[in-house]
Amino acid sequence: MTARLAWRNIWRNPTRSLVVMVAIMLGIYAAMFMSGFATGMARSYVNNAIRTMVGHIQVHVPAYQEEARSAYFLPSPADLAAFAKKQEGLAGYSLRTQVTGMAASSHGNRGVQIRGVDPQQEGSVTDLDDLVADGDFFGETRRNQILIGRKMAENLKVDLRSKVVLTFQDLSGTITAGAFRVTGIFESGNTGFDEGIVLVRQSDLNRLLLPADSILPDSLSMPDSRVIAHEMTLLLDDPGQLDTIQEAFQAAFPGLLVENYKELAPDLRLYESQIQNISIIYLAIILLALVFGIINTMLMAVLERIKELGMLMAVGMNKGKVFSMIVLETLFLTLIGAPIGILLGHLTITYFGRVGIDLSAFSTAMQEYGLSEQLFLELEPVVYYQIPIGVLITAVLAALYPAWKAIRLRPVVAIHKI
Amino acid sequence: MAVITTRGITKTYNPDTIPVHALNGVDLDIEKGEFTAIVGPSGSGKTTLLNIIGGLDRPSEGKVIVGGQPIEELSENKLIDFRKDHIGFVFQAYNLIPVLTALENVEFVMLLQKRPAAERRERAMELLRAVGLEDKVNKRPSELSGGQQQRVAVARALAPKPTFILADEPTANLDSTSTAQLLDIMAELNHRESVTFLFSTHDQRVIDRARRIVTLVDGRIDEDVQQSQPATS
Numbered sequence: 136m137t138a139r140l141a142w143r144n145i146w147r148n149p150t151r152s153l154v155v156m157v158a159i160m161l162g163i164y165a166a167m168f169m170s171g172f173a174t175g176m177a178r179s180y181v182n183n184a185i186r187t188m189v190g191h192i193q194v195h196v197p198a199y200q201e202e203a204r205s206a207y208f209l210p211s212p213a214d215l216a217a218f219a220k221k222q223e224g225l226a227g228y229s230l231r232t233q234v235t236g237m238a239a240s241s242h243g244n245r246g247v248q249i250r251g252v253d254p255q256q257e258g259s260v261t262d263l264d265d266l267v268a269d270g271d272f273f274g275e276t277r278r279n280q281i282l283i284g285r286k287m288a289e290n291l292k293v294d295l296r297s298k299v300v301l302t303f304q305d306l307s308g309t310i311t312a313g314a315f316r317v318t319g320i321f322e323s324g325n326t327g328f329d330e331g332i333v334l335v336r337q338s339d340l341n342r343l344l345l346p347a348d349s350i351l352p353d354s355l356s357m358p359d360s361r362v363i364a365h366e367m368t369l370l371l372d373d374p375g376q377l378d379t380i381q382e383a384f385q386a387a388f389p390g391l392l393v394e395n396y397k398e399l400a401p402d403l404r405l406y407e408s409q410i411q412n413i414s415i416i417y418l419a420i421i422l423l424a425l426v427f428g429i430i431n432t433m434l435m436a437v438l439e440r441i442k443e444l445g446m447l448m449a450v451g452m453n454k455g456k457v458f459s460m461i462v463l464e465t466l467f468l469t470l471i472g473a474p475i476g477i478l479l480g481h482l483t484i485t486y487f488g489r490v491g492i493d494l495s496a497f498s499t500a501m502q503e504y505g506l507s508e509q510l511f512l513e514l515e516p517v518v519y520y521q522i523p524i525g526v527l528i529t530a531v532l533a534a535l536y537p538a539w540k541a542i543r544l545r546p547v548v549a550i551h552k553i
Numbered sequence: 554m555a556v557i558t559t560r561g562i563t564k565t566y567n568p569d570t571i572p573v574h575a576l577n578g579v580d581l582d583i584e585k586g587e588f589t590a591i592v593g594p595s596g597s598g599k600t601t602l603l604n605i606i607g608g609l610d611r612p613s614e615g616k617v618i619v620g621g622q623p624i625e626e627l628s629e630n631k632l633i634d635f636r637k638d639h640i641g642f643v644f645q646a647y648n649l650i651p652v653l654t655a656l657e658n659v660e661f662v663m664l665l666q667k668r669p670a671a672e673r674r675e676r677a678m679e680l681l682r683a684v685g686l687e688d689k690v691n692k693r694p695s696e697l698s699g700g701q702q703q704r705v706a707v708a709r710a711l712a713p714k715p716t717f718i719l720a721d722e723p724t725a726n727l728d729s730t731s732t733a734q735l736l737d738i739m740a741e742l743n744h745r746e747s748v749t750f751l752f753s754t755h756d757q758r759v760i761d762r763a764r765r766i767v768t769l770v771d772g773r774i775d776e777d778v779q780q781s782q783p784a785t786s
Contacts, residue, residue: 140650143652147651443648443651446648448633449636449642450637450661450665450709451638451665453633453665547604
């Protein structure tokens with residue numbers, strides 16, 4: 136009976152009830168959209184970093200992570216490659232040679248990280264092959280090709296076919312230089328990457344690092360297959376297998392440092408950990424605002440029914456039942472609006488999660504922050520649990536004061552209210 | 554044994570500021586099956602006395618014993634339960650639950666008493682027939698006239714089989730025809746169900762039908778008379 140009374144009571148003033156339901160619906164929709172937007176941005180940042188730079192897992196010699204010297208190369212890249220090929224759940228791996236040096240054109244020079252890659256391997260762990268705006272991704276067979284970012288091309292005032300000279304220390308400590316021809320200009324969507332990293336073929340870089348007639352210093356031993364690689368980057372099919380694969384590599388190569396992207400780039404860990412917090416904060420702010428709206432409505436509903444509530448208590452409806460009735464009225468109001476909001480939010484997130492939102496109007500700013508121009512909305516599954524729980528807590532909180540007001544009424548006074 | 558006994562009831566409002574003495578020592582015994590009117594000018598304390606007897610208000614001093622239970626000893630929640638099981642109320646402004654039908658209104662208190670559904674339905678239908686509203690069972694209060702609403706209120710008050718019914722100015726908002734109908738119904742139910750009725754009223758038509766008339770003046774019983782031949786419609 137209490138539930139039936141509560142249900143009918145909310146339809147006494149349909150306009151007012153509908154306004155509250157729509158407010159709750161829109162509030163939840165807005166919370167979901169904003170969470171989806173923020174999660175999409177965070178995910179875009181993390182994914183861009185993974186797909187252009189970090190990968191999911193990297194393997195180095197421990198000393199390399201302390202100081203990125205060219206002498207700290209992987210001792211057995213062939214073994215690593217063989218292990219990676221046998222490992223299930225890997226989308227690809229890339230053995231990279233990395234040195235720090237100077238890139239110079241006839242117009243200027245810039246400090247750069249020179250990344251020597253096997254184009255096929257690199258294409259399997261990064262999207263760089265798709266991000267080449269001018270030229271191609273090592274499409275030609277001739278030696279000493281270089282791919283640079285758009286920003287770097289602007290800084291050095293070079294274009295396709297231009298010559299760029301790379302200068303760096305070889306493994307014997309001698310300063311060496313090589314002339315490279317620009318065959319591709321990429322736009323990764325990340326300004327820092329575009330102006331700081333250049334890509335060359337690993338074989339070209341290795342030739343300069345370790346000339347054929349050179350002898351390694353005593354402190355260094357020749358790696359197997361004579362391939363100098365400082366880093367192995369792994370991309371997984373399923374990021375959920377991150378820990379398993381990381382542990383497998385670490386177990387197989389105990390002398391090497393196997394780190395995942397969260398360990399390699401703390402900013403990515405921060406972004407990922409904040410995805411959850413962002414959703415909770417948005418939801419909390421909106422629900423807090425809704426609490427006051429609902430309190431206002433329910434208080435009005437109680438105050439205009441003082442006489443009736445007095446009568447109910449006079450004829451024997453105890454305070455617990457009166458309290459429950461007001462709480463139920465609030466729950467009904469809330470629980471009608473909430474599912475509609477959740478459904479609309481879910482449909483919106485699903486739609487824009489598939490087609491994305493075009494933010495190319497803000498492309499400069501987006502790139503500065505390492506974000507894509509196309510933003511795909513995304514919501515952590517746990518948010519779908521958090522919202523109903525949050526709404527339920529909101530409804531109960533919002534009901535408490537009006538319900539308390541109702542049971543504080545003295546029937547003898549209330550029934551004589553005009 | 555009296556159904557209602559009051560001894561030395563006083564009620565003072567605003568005792569700390571400007572005291573208003575609404576009742577000044579009321580001793581009253583109401584026997585089972587009485588049809589009693591409490592009359593008196595405005596401000597004489599009729600409604601206050603009814604509120605105290607009905608457990609809606611507490612006396613400043615004195616005792617109220619209903620069916621052998623001193624009700625001032627009951628906590629607020631116990632008092633609500635006591636009202637539910639022992640007292641039926643008929644209010645001046647009908648005070649039906651607007652979102653429930655006539656039938657549901659009559660069933661309401663029985664529902665609070667957790668009576669079985671079939672028993673509730675049967676009793677409610679029987680009472681609505683008795684008050685001549687068997688064709689209005691599914692109407693909401695807004696679809697009924699004032700007289701019809703007050704008849705539903707009487708049916709609701711009787712439904713839980715209370716020890717007595719308190720009616721505060723039950724005819725104040727009714728026209729002559731409705732008043733006559735209501736009084737006939739209440740007299741009939743008083744006779745048939747042996748339920749005690751206690752009214753407060755100004756209405757001469759009600760006073761004429763009462764078998765006992767208690768007159769209050771300035772919060773005291775001024776006169777208490779039995780009418781040997783109450784009027785009939």
